[in-house]
Every structure is written in C-alpha cells, then in structure tokens.
Amino acid sequence: MTTTVERQPRNGVDTPTLFATLDAVKGSPDLAKFQFRATNRWISGTHNRSTIRGFFGAGQEDTSRTADFTYDADHPAVLVGTGNGPTPVEFVLHALAACLTSGLANIAAARGVTLHSVESTVEGDIDLLGILGLSDQVRNGYQGIRVSFKISGDAPDDVLRGLIEQSRRRSAVYDVVTNGVPVEITVDTH
C-alpha cells in the first residue's frame, strides 16, 4: 500500500508542524517520553471528582494549560449512586472513541484526505455479577466493546476505511483497552 504524504494543513491539522514534530522526535527520541496525570477526590458515596492539568512531555513540564479540567463521576440511582456524573466505565468508552478519532484526523491530513464528518458510537457490555461479588465466573470489567464509525470524506471507501485501520494500529487507548497495562497501587493512611 502506498500513501501520499501531504504537507498542507488539512482537517484542522497543522500538517507541516505534525511532520516537523515527527522529525524533531526522530532526532531526539527522549522528547517522546510523556507522563500524564489525574488527581481524584472523593466527595460522597460513589460521587468523586478528578482534576486533569499538568503533564510532562517533550522534555519539560507543560505550561500551556492555564486552567484545570475537572470531571465528576458517579453511579446512577439504579446502582445506588446519585447520578452526578457518568460512571467510570463510561469514561473509558469516551477515551476510546476520542483516541481513535484524534488519530484519524492526523492520519487523514498526512495522507491528503479531507474529512467531512466522523461520528462513532461505542457500546460496552458488562455483567455486574462480577463487581457485585455474586459470581466468580464473571469478570469485573466489560466483556466486549464495539465501536461503530460513520466516516465521510473526499476519498474512496477503501481509503476511508484504511484511515480508521491505521488509527486503530496507532491508538494509545485502543492498546490500553485491548492489551492491558500494569497498574501499581500504593496507599498512605492517616
């Protein structure tokens, strides 16, 4: 498969800067080491709030974000919560759709494809017998996730499908969600 490398801004992507960034990282691979962070504070019951702001990357602490992003999570009433936010598992679906879509726009720009619209729906099936401790045969998390894309752009069907396939191949969240990541938990009591 051959792809055409375009250097024009497209789809709201600053394609020249995208390629310049790739060249910079090729020359200094340590620029690619990032650390992302979130802090969370319990409010009441299943309601809690995360703050996202600082991260390290490209050799330094970020200073571009001038305000916190804050997100509430909660359980709905049917799960004995107060519904002050989506459930944590729903944020995973958002993260997956967002990552695939962000990558797609970059890849389309790099391949010279103008996108008209991209929409996706993500569904995750979960059997709460696991987290409720009512069955050892049922996992805690989603049993399966389906992502359905609708994409429109100035390229043939196979090229548009190829954009999504390449985005899947290079998606950080898709990798995390399909392959898993080691998680270490430490506790300080006081």
Place this chain on the structure above:
Amino acid sequence: MTTTVERQPRNGVDTPTLFATLDAVKGSPDLAKFQFRATNRWISGTHNRSTIRGFFGAGQEDTSRTADFTYDADHPAVLVGTGNGPTPVEFVLHALAACLTSGLANIAAARGVTLHSVESTVEGDIDLLGILGLSDQVRNGYQGIRVSFKISGDAPDDVLRGLIEQSRRRSAVYDVVTNGVPVEITVDTH
C-alpha cells in the same frame, strides 16, 4: 478476615438500598446485565466531543438521566493539537481513579467504616515513539500506571488498606485497564 456488615447509611452511601440491590440481583441475575454507551463527533483536528447519556441495565433503558454529559478531548499544542480538552489517555486515568474511589466508598459503608477523606493521584508513563510510528519496540499505550491513595477514616491502618484492596479486586476499570477487553470496530462510509 472477618468483616462486619452494617446496614446503616454511611459515607453518603444508602447502605440498606445497596444490600437490597444485591439481594434483588441474587434473585434475578439478568438484572446485572448492563450496556453503557458513548457517542463521539469529530470537530476539527484532534478535537472531538463525546456525549454520554443512555444506558441499559436492570432490565430496561435508563430514564433517570435528564441531560447529556458532554466531554471534549484534544491534543495539547506540543502534540499539534489545540488543547480544547485533555488527551484521551488522561481520561483513562480519571476513569481508573474514579472507579476505585466509587467502589471504596461502597465497601467502606458495607464494612461500617466512616471515611473522612480519600484522594488519589494517577500517573501514566507513555513513550510516544509507539504512536508516532518511530519504533516497533515501543507499545502505543501506557507502559505503566501508578495510583497513589491517601485515605483517612475511623478505622485502623490495615482496615483502611483493606478497603482499597477490596475495591481493586472488584473494580471494573481496573480489570479493563490491567487485563484488556476485546474491541470490535466497524466502519460505515458514505
């Protein structure tokens, strides 16, 4: 290890309803089958927006949510985005902290522990040589995630630590993030 089962509301958790829900699901296990959803729409470049509202569970479509939850995601300028939201991978950290904390409050209530405060910080290390396609030796997603809890409550150190350990054992997002989930992607072009 023995735990005391309390039936008093505590920590903002309606403990009697929590146990009644467990009993109801024991009697009708199909009530535990849930489907969560998110829809996402591309805006421009790496900026896109998810909407979270409907879900199926406890045998029916939810009607308790009277408005959409909407969340923007984007890449920061250093990653050639416009910074209109956190990156998708940061939402994964939020989801993980939120899930562990929601479960913790329920477990504390069930064990008769009054919580004073719960805070957590989540850090994820990622080497973008993977998603940038600059190394086949580097994965796309996080290489590791660390969660640091600070917890205060009216119980001894080992009991407080036990709450977090039990929350980890029963966390949907922890399971997804550590063990992975099959993801199916379908595409409709037009």
